[in-house]
Amino acid sequence: MIVFFDLDGTLTDPREGITRSIAHALERMGVAPPPLDDLTFAIGPPLRHSLAQLLADERRETVEQALAHYRERFADVGLFENVPYEGIAETLSALRGAGARLFVATSKPLVYADRIVRHFGLDSHFESVHGCELDGTREDKRDLLPYILQTHALRSEDATMIGDRGVDMRAARVHGLRGIGALWGYGSREELLEAGADDLADSPLALRTKLIRPHHA
Incomplete structure (x- = not known):
C-alpha cells in the first residue's frame, strides 16, 4: 500500500498561520484584507493563484512581490501557527x-x-x-x-x-x-x-x- x-x-x-500571513501580504501591498475567515479558500491550492485573485492582478511581478511579503511573516511565525x-x-x-x-x-x-x-x-x-x-x-x-x-x-x-x-x-x-x-x-x-x-x-x-x-x- x-x-x-x-x-x-x-x-x-494551518488556518491561523496562512490567513494571517496572507493578510500581512495584502496590507504590505496596500490592499485592505478581508476577514480572516474569508481567506480560507487559499488553504491548499497553489498560493500564487490565490494571491492573484485577491489582488485582482495576475502580473507576475505583482504576485511575486506579494508572495515575498507573505513569506516575510510565514517563514518565521506563520509556519508554526498550525x-x-x-x-x-x-x-x-x-x-x-x-x-x-x-x-x-x-x-x-x-x-x-x-x-x-x-x-x-x-x-x-x-x-x-x-x-x-x-x-x-x-x-x-x-x-x-x-x-x-x-x-x-x-x-x-x-x-x-x-x-x-x-x-x-x-x-x-x-x-x-x-x-x-x-x-x-x-x-x-x-x-x-x-x-x-x-x-x-x-x-x-x-x-x-x-x-x-x-x-x-
Whole structure:
C-alpha cells in the first residue's frame, strides 16, 4: 500500500498561520484584507493563484512581490501557527504498522513543508516529504505526483492520494491514483466529488478504516 498525503488541511490545520500571513501580504501591498475567515479558500491550492485573485492582478511581478511579503511573516511565525488534526498521528502509525509506504505530497514549498512535518514529530511516519520549489516548480499537484512516482519507482495503480481540495483529487485522477477526499479539511464534499474523488473520509479514523484491511485493524 502506497499513500500520498497532502499537508495543509489534511495532516495539519494551518488556518491561523496562512490567513494571517496572507493578510500581512495584502496590507504590505496596500490592499485592505478581508476577514480572516474569508481567506480560507487559499488553504491548499497553489498560493500564487490565490494571491492573484485577491489582488485582482495576475502580473507576475505583482504576485511575486506579494508572495515575498507573505513569506516575510510565514517563514518565521506563520509556519508554526498550525496544529496536527486529531487522530492523524495515530492513523499514520496504524498505516505504517499495516505495511504502508507513506509520502507527503504538498503544493507548499519543500523548505517549509519539511520543517512543519519535523516540528510536529510526523516525519518518522513518512518515507519522504515532497513539495514545490520556492520558484513554483511543481506547485501544481499534476506535476508533483509524477515526479514522486518516478523518484521512488512507484506505480500509480498501487497508490492513493489523500487530500482535502479538488486540486488533490484532479491530480490523482489525471495520473491514475485512487483519490480519497479528507472532509475534515477545507474542501467541501461537492468540491471533492466534482473533482473526481473515488471516496470520502469524515475523519482520520474513518480514513484508517477505509485503507486498512480488517485483519490489519
